[in-house]
Amino acid sequence: MSSLARILGFRLAQAGVVGVIVGIATFVMMRALPGDLAFRIAAGRYGYDNTTAEAAAQVRDELGLDQGPLLAFLDWIGDIARFDLGRSLVSGETVWSEITHQLGASLQLAGAAVLLAMLIGLPVGIWCGLRAGSTADRLLILISSAARAMPQFLLGLVLIVIFAVQLRLLPAAGHGDVKHLVLPALTLALGLAAALARITREATHGVAQSSYYEFARWKGLSDRQVFFRHGLRNITPPVLTYLGLQFVLLAEGVVVVETIFGWPGIGHALIHAIFHRDVPMVQGTALVMGLGFVLINTLVDLAITRIDPRGDGRSSNRAGIEHG
Amino acid sequence: MSVLIEAREVAVDGPQGRLVEPVSLTLRPGVPLTIVGETGSGKSLLMQALMGTLPAGLQARGSARIDGEDFDLSAPGNMRRLWGRTIAVLPQEPWLALDPLMRAREQVAEVHHLVSLETAGGAHADADLETVGLARAAARLPGELSGGMAQRLAFSAARAGGATIQFADEPTKGLDTAMRDGIADLLIGRLGAEGGLLTVTHDLDLARRIGGELMVMLKGRIVEQGPASRLLAAPSHDYTRRLVAAQPSNWARRQGSQGSEAAVISARGLSVVRGGVRLFDGVDLDLRPGAITGILGRSGCGKTSLGNALLGLVPLSGGHVSRDPSILSHRFQKLWQDPPSAFARTQTIGRELNALARLHRVDRQRMDRLLKRLRLSPELLKRPPGQVSGGELQRIALMRALMVDPVFLFADEPTSRLDLITQQEVIDMLGEVVREEKLALLIVSHDGDLLERFCDDVVKLDHRDGTARQSN
Numbered sequence: 009m010s011s012l013a014r015i016l017g018f019r020l021a022q023a024g025v026v027g028v029i030v031g032i033a034t035f036v037m038m039r040a041l042p043g044d045l046a047f048r049i050a051a052g053r054y055g056y057d058n059t060t061a062e063a064a065a066q067v068r069d070e071l072g073l074d075q076g077p078l079l080a081f082l083d084w085i086g087d088i089a090r091f092d093l094g095r096s097l098v099s100g101e102t103v104w105s106e107i108t109h110q111l112g113a114s115l116q117l118a119g120a121a122v123l124l125a126m127l128i129g130l131p132v133g134i135w136c137g138l139r140a141g142s143t144a145d146r147l148l149i150l151i152s153s154a155a156r157a158m159p160q161f162l163l164g165l166v167l168i169v170i171f172a173v174q175l176r177l178l179p180a181a182g183h184g185d186v187k188h189l190v191l192p193a194l195t196l197a198l199g200l201a202a203a204l205a206r207i208t209r210e211a212t213h214g215v216a217q218s219s220y221y222e223f224a225r226w227k228g229l230s231d232r233q234v235f236f237r238h239g240l241r242n243i244t245p246p247v248l249t250y251l252g253l254q255f256v257l258l259a260e261g262v263v264v265v266e267t268i269f270g271w272p273g274i275g276h277a278l279i280h281a282i283f284h285r286d287v288p289m290v291q292g293t294a295l296v297m298g299l300g301f302v303l304i305n306t307l308v309d310l311a312i313t314r315i316d317p318r319g320d321g322r323s324s325n326r327a328g329i330e331h332g
Numbered sequence: 333m334s335v336l337i338e339a340r341e342v343a344v345d346g347p348q349g350r351l352v353e354p355v356s357l358t359l360r361p362g363v364p365l366t367i368v369g370e371t372g373s374g375k376s377l378l379m380q381a382l383m384g385t386l387p388a389g390l391q392a393r394g395s396a397r398i399d400g401e402d403f404d405l406s407a408p409g410n411m412r413r414l415w416g417r418t419i420a421v422l423p424q425e426p427w428l429a430l431d432p433l434m435r436a437r438e439q440v441a442e443v444h445h446l447v448s449l450e451t452a453g454g455a456h457a458d459a460d461l462e463t464v465g466l467a468r469a470a471a472r473l474p475g476e477l478s479g480g481m482a483q484r485l486a487f488s489a490a491r492a493g494g495a496t497i498q499f500a501d502e503p504t505k506g507l508d509t510a511m512r513d514g515i516a517d518l519l520i521g522r523l524g525a526e527g528g529l530l531t532v533t534h535d536l537d538l539a540r541r542i543g544g545e546l547m548v549m550l551k552g553r554i555v556e557q558g559p560a561s562r563l564l565a566a567p568s569h570d571y572t573r574r575l576v577a578a579q580p581s582n583w584a585r586r587q588g589s590q591g592s593e594a595a596v597i598s599a600r601g602l603s604v605v606r607g608g609v610r611l612f613d614g615v616d617l618d619l620r621p622g623a624i625t626g627i628l629g630r631s632g633c634g635k636t637s638l639g640n641a642l643l644g645l646v647p648l649s650g651g652h653v654s655r656d657p658s659i660l661s662h663r664f665q666k667l668w669q670d671p672p673s674a675f676a677r678t679q680t681i682g683r684e685l686n687a688l689a690r691l692h693r694v695d696r697q698r699m700d701r702l703l704k705r706l707r708l709s710p711e712l713l714k715r716p717p718g719q720v721s722g723g724e725l726q727r728i729a730l731m732r733a734l735m736v737d738p739v740f741l742f743a744d745e746p747t748s749r750l751d752l753i754t755q756q757e758v759i760d761m762l763g764e765v766v767r768e769e770k771l772a773l774l775i776v777s778h779d780g781d782l783l784e785r786f787c788d789d790v791v792k793l794d795h796r797d798g799t800a801r802q803s804n
Contacts, residue, residue: 220428223489226420228447229442
């Protein structure tokens, strides 16, 4: 199956590009930091009080900080290629073990948010798409535009003020229980749901207007049968593609929302790493987020080839029929 | 039962007034009924009113007795149960009417399962596909079918619900003349003594082939009706006469002018391969000023690619094209198949033409002269292309090409989307322009009658063996 190979090849190349870009960016960051690198790393490891010239020299030796910039860069990229992300400058733990800890929490949050967004966005989008031009449809455009325009840090604070401070229904921060998950997931989900509803609405409207939708009714199928057999099938590919792309927004949202709600995830870790100039951690988290984007979109691509098997045959065939 | 549909005083009203004047019609078993008319005559609306599928904003009037049951057409809510079960609809442009993501067999099988509630629906679907010669295409997606195959698949899917009355809405729209007879045979073949067939078309050859009763519609009115054979042989209404006369097979042959001047484009041993398929091979052409060359062939035979290859838009796989090097490349022009998609949709036509005039320093007088020559009202320039009729838009496209003073024009199926009378007007106009402007014209069409009467020279492209034959 050549389309499978093409998808995997393309995404693999994309993953490589993500690795190189993140590597270059963090390498430059590392070099641009003021002060002596070895001292800083030693301070991160042993604490400022215990940082001596010997400790710094040892670090310098161990990490090969004396090499020229080009060699150092190749080393740096080589480490990434071997998935050796080094150690956190702050905790001294390997970046991998730090990230695997946090990733679970982030996935939990992101998963809940996506699920919530789909539960809200898909039915609303489909409903309005099938009733284009109705009051509900026009209301959707208004509400979704407002929801998308609302920054997440503001939405998060508003939710905290209402549900945690005023109503005292849910905790404002923390981790471990389902009740801790509700507000951050909701904050993350609302913007996503708004966008998803709009996309679903457009896709549904397009399908419902199509000749094949009309013809399916003429064949004698009921509205329900037409929708489930011909509607959903054709709505899914664009919506799924969009959802994959929304992962960028999601990653961005995770950073903001985790910080607001003190959620111990990868976004939270990223912010902390930036504050503490913990470049290996910045690199590790950025890399995981970037590769996560590639992975999600690979899965989306594979799912779509299953639903829509037309592949590249479609353009050439159509052209043959229409233009002779 | 002696009558399948007895419709009384059917009319259609739109927001700006009446679109179809009250019409009464009778559909009898075994006797096909065909309504012919041009785009906008209201023939499709009449059919939609009988099905209860008028678009929102349009209101049907009148009543109909369909398969023994009375329906009030102004309240079509309860007509839906007729669809698929009593009335089967063959849609326009079937490749758009088939679910692009569902395989051929399933599009038929689902109707057997869900509408006819048969447990052996799959087997019935296989039998249906076999009947129309699609057995080997059962696992294909609509995008992998040719226009004719898609048409037969749509036909099978429409009939799977067991309906006895067949409606066909412009079933040959966008199809080659070669496929037209196949569709007529398909429609008549299932008619039998019991079935009903109501066809709406602008294609007189299809109407002739289907036979039975004919109604001619003009601006929402039936102007003439009677047996198809008599009506088409001896039309009495003026409009029907014009319609029949506008058929390419009834045209007078154009006075040819075999140009002796040097060719503006010459091709030797031309060959093009696209997508691994050799479209044609060894084509020789000399296109001279004032001469019209036709290219005839079926869909997908590469006739468009041949013209594009001459213009340098498609890479050659063999042979060579020589153009007079002293002539600037923009003087080799193309007229596109579908006028609306050859114009920017959102800006007025005048704006587009003015931009072109500035670019090529065309003076105002020349534009006015062309407008007058092509019988175009200057008012049209104030409109976006969507608000201009197809025939006018194609004439405007011709004017756009003429503005840059071309020496060669490649017209790619320039009238295949136009009505008969409009087609004749545009073709006549094209012929006059060729003579006056000393233009070398290459015209591509699937209509042999048209090319034979209009061209000085016709090249036939045969897809199967990839060769070209010259005639005339």
